[in-house]
Amino acid sequence: MEVVSASHGVLGPLLGKLTSLLADECVRLKGVRREIRSLRSELMSMHAAVQKYAMLQHPDVQAKVRISLVRELAYDTEDVIDKFVHHLGNGSHHHGGFKEYFRKIARQLKTLGSRHGIASQIDELKARVKEVKEQKSSYKLDDIAGSTCECSGVDPRLSAFFVEEEHLVGIDGPRDDLVNWMVEDKGSSTKNLKVLSIVGFGGLGKTTLAKEVYSKIQGHFCCHAFVSISQKPNVKNIMKDVISQVGSQVPCEKEFTEDIDSWDEKKFIAKLRELLQDKRYLITIDDIWSIPAWDIIKYAFPENNLSSRIIATTRIVDVARSCCPRGDIDRIYEMEALSDLHSKRLFFKRIFGSEDCCPDVLKQVSNKILKKCGGLPLALISISSLLANRPKIKDEWERVSRSIGSALEKNPSLEGMNSILSLSYNDLPPNLKTCLLYLSIFPEDTVIDRECLVRRWIAEGFICEERGQSKQEVAENHFYELINKSMVQPVEVGYDGKARACRVHDMMLELIISKSIEDNFITFMGHGQTDVANRHGLIRRLSIHHIDQELASVLANKDLSHVRSLTVTASACIKYLPSLVGFEALRVLDFQGCQNMQEYDMNGIDKLFQLKYLSLRGTDMSKLPSGIARLYGLETLDLRNTYIEEFPPEIVQLVKLQHLLVSSGFGWSVGRAKMPNGIGNMRNLRVISGFNVIKSSLGAVEELGNLTTLQELHIQLDGRGSQEYKKHEEMLLSSLCKLGGCKLQSLWIRAADSTPLQFLDSWSPLPSSLQRFRMTTDYSFPEMPKWITPKLTSLAYLNINLVEIMEEDLSIFGEMRALLSLVLTFNGAQNERIIVRGHAFPCLKEFCLFFFSNSGSRPTYLKFEEGAMPKLEKLERRDIFRKKGCSGCHKE
Structure with missing residues (x-):
């Protein structure tokens, strides 16, 4: 039930926010604490009712209306609470002391009227709660039948299935x-x-x-x-x-x-x-x-x-x-539908691992389900994925068979496909439904980057910490559970089983777009999807794929103060967009890929006090909008593939920032962006990407070492022979030594020349948490760095250049128990034949060797003893002849 999923997307986080607010001493206004406690109590009752409504497969009109009222009430309540906290100055970036004391007194006097106004708004919300409660049978759910929806565990065959999805039966x-x-x-x-x-x-x-x-x-x-x-x-x-x-x-x-x-x-x-x-x-x-x-x-x-x-x-x-x-x-x-034989193979393999393992008691009902699927691969995969984690009980399967409907028996049309997809959709728990509906915000055929999607989910407030897991971990689990349920298709699955991105099947996209529109979850402006002109309710999320002057005039007359997410995907839309000043509730702002950004006035961005995610990736911007340093709640700032090279000094006041992603210009070799001085104050940073170390100040490079929560560091390092290089090299090593002893999991160093990296040989203590090391440069280590040892028990991906490969080096690599992918570039070898010993590389799945040879170089041969690399899936070797005076090739 889509209204339940969208309601969960705001009710769950809102209840957590109210609980935190009640525990915060900032709630000093007389009567407000009591009112907020009362409001939370009522919303908790509503939340419980919404969860029970989730069991209804076909809710009536009255049920949909009631849930819609609850959802809109929750949205408005969160808006009021956010304004309340903002006016009180909660979460200010300022430090303590006399100056802050006087700022605090002045702020309280200045916002006294606003706080009383918010108290009045809370009273209005309570009146609306009363109206919802008074509706007949609002919380009488005796007619609801069936078992509760439980979130299933991840199918243990998941990795194998989506890695080999292209090899479909038949x-x-x-x-x-x-x-x-x-x-x-x-x-x-x-x-x-x-x-x-x-x-x-x-x-x-x-x-x-x-x-x-x-x-x-x-x-x-x-x-x-x-x-x-x-x-x-x-x-x-x-x-x-x-x-x-x-x-x-x-x-x-x-x-x-x-x-x-x-x-x-x-x-x-x-x-x-x-x-x-x-x-x-x-x-x-x-x-x-x-x-x-x-x-x-x-x-x-x-x-x-x-x-x-x-x-x-x-x-x-x-x-x-x-x-x-x-x-x-x-x-x-x-194209033809699958035959009965191939349908059974695909169906039973997905559920039982083999077509011969179906119990006799389930064969008759299985034939009914197969008949209704009509040989459609997508339907077969969707239904079998649903059943894979259901009890292998005849009554349960009969219930699934009855709920599929008869549409496919008459005509395997789009309507029939929607019926099949809706069944899998309805089986999702509310939190996954919310996350899936959100994917409708992206245009058709979009490859949706996993990391960007996860950060957007978190910024929207869909994700809560649970059972000791961080929001990031919970969101990643949601992503892979959607893959497990065959609701989205994985893209670029690595040897660690992780998908870099996902894609929504066209039929599934049509389904979730219709549900998003019906539930006022997302408002679309685009080819064939423009519903803003006929919309009477408030706009909560706005996805713009196309806009012209006529649509712009319609949008200009809409109340945009409740929009939480603005996604613009076409450059032609920029000049028609309304001012950011009206989007005061915005959490997510995404202009990725848009050009002609100079045509849009971004003044007023500093008024977006709720903004957590800002992407200008791939735009033609060369300067940050003024006021960006006052986005104190910002968590993600994505400036990759822009022309932005410098940051205002105040940027370091964004102490909640977790992901700072830059790279000026386009192409791997361009990196002119400078780290801001004072970056060490941004203690919540987890990912830093794209800065040029040599162009940054020594102080900024030194402050990197203060970022104890940093997990990923991707940097540009070039300037061979420059006077600055030696000092920056020493300072970078000092910072890496500090980070290596903390939480650093990924280090990627890029260089446009043969900038030496030999200083890394002194990296100590060992970066015990390191999972990925990658170098994209012409430079080769003269010998194996000392810190690369089997003691790096987490290292799974290693891309390294060596002047000469020795048998002892391969022995070291071979003892790394977690190593999944090894990309090795070398210019020569100690011996013509190098032996890979038996039982070496126990987990390695990808082994790529690039041998750069000069005139007269001896060929190098590898001999594999029995038992070596037992899990290897890809073996690649390239012998590349390097002409005299020609530098090596970069491996991206």
Whole structure:
């Protein structure tokens, strides 16, 4: 029930906030403590009722209305409480002393009227509580049946399943058929460009099949690229993506992409044609929504008589036909549902680990469920994931079977798919429903970064600490539980089983968008999703994918003072946005990827006293907005891939900041941002990324060592031969020695040259908590650093450059019990043959070696004894010839 989930997203955190407020001595105004205690008591009763309502699969209109009233009441209560705390000056950044004493007295006198006004607002809230209580049967829940919803444990097979999700049951036959067709040779006619179009509705596995075919045949081509496009495609971004992928595989002059961001569509097409004209290429265009989109894109791919291939996927038959006009050359492949045999394999493997392990008592009801799923892979995965953690009891499975409905039996349409997805959605606990609904804020086909998402959830107040776990840990668990439930798709799963990001399936996105609109959880402004004009309630979260002058005038007449989150995803929207002054309740402000930011006046940002998350990542900003240093509640400041190099001195007053992410300009080699002096005062910092150590002051580098809670440090270190380098090197080492003895888990050092890092050899004491060490530089250690020993029991990822690799070095690496990934670059070896001993590297899953050889270098061979690297999944070796005077290559 979506209204329950959205209500939980505000009620749970609000109750915790009220409890903390009552324990705070700042509540001195006569009568307010009593009123707040009374208000909390009533809201706790409502919260209990809301939790019970969560068991209703099909709530009636009256139930939805009551829950909506409770939700809006909770939102308004939190707004009042936040203003109350703000006016009292709670959480001020100032220190004690006489000056603060007089500030405090002045503040109390100045805000006396405001505090009395807030007391009146609390009285109004209590009156609204009374009205809700007086509604007939508000808390009578005797008619609710069924068991309570419990949060299940993580499926132990989770990692294996989502790492290998592309290998779906029943895909081998279609894949092999299409692979043979794509690579077959039948005389001169096969020299033509051929297009394969895979067509079918969402959920059948078009993209998965395309990826399988693409992966199998890409080795036959000089270059290849795989790009996904959205319903309203940005042709320039598509072309840029293809050029980027192809350019990384074939020789490409630096001047070729000069001023690429200023190219228009015509130039992008011309340049891509130029790049591909003399090459046999393979291009996959995933999810084409319209014929006009294809009519533009196709001109970028020349008919060069080199047997090039294009794979296109779409849901629309007419688009597929447009992609394949030559029936004798091209091919349209229509996706089909899985056969009964393959459906059973997928279904039972997901639940029991094997199709042969289903108990006899469940076979009959299983057949009913399989029939209703209709061979749809997404439906099968969703329902089997739901049942995987349910009791293996016939009555329980019968209840699931009855609740699926009969839509798929009649027509496997979007409505039928929504019914299937709704079943899995309804099985989620309220906290996970809230987190899932929040994903509807992102545009279609967005790859949602895990770390950014987790930080946004926390900033919104969805996450509470529990059972000794931090908010960060709880939020990460929520992320992986959504993957476990097959509600989102993992992206870039590492060898540690962690996904870097996730993607929401199109069908699931449509479901959660409709629920978010119905529940007033998110208000959308975009292509086909604009509901702001007809909205009568208050706007709580605003997601803007498109806006024009007409919509801007509608938005200008709306009350924006209750908006908690503003997400803008298109540069064209910037000039139409209303002033930030009106967004006084904002917690999250995200302009990621927007250009032309100079057209938007960000004055008034200092009035956003609740702001916790600010992302200007990927924008063209070169200067921080004035007043940003007064955002005393800010927890995340993301300035990556901007042109911001310096910070105002007052920035260090943001003592609640936990994530400070910068990098000026674009590309790995650019890093001009300076650490602010006084950074040591920001004691809550957990992640620092992108600062140039050499350009920062010695004092700032020294203060790094004071950040005892720091977990991740990613820095730029270049300036070889400069007078500043030696002093900065010594100061950085001193700070690293302090951090290594605290909580530092990740260190990434990047350099644009061969800046020496030999000072790291003196890193002591051992960084016992270190999990990841990465270096992106031409520099190589002359010998193994002393601090790299088997005593680093947490080190899981190591990327290191050595001048010469010795057998003893591999022995040290091999004794690291936690090591999962080793990326080793070396220029030579002690012996021509290096032996990897048996039982070495017990947990290693990825082993990559890059051997940079000069003229006359001896080849180096590895010999693996039996039992070495028993869990290895990827072994890669590259012998790279380095011309005289040419520096090495960076490994990103």
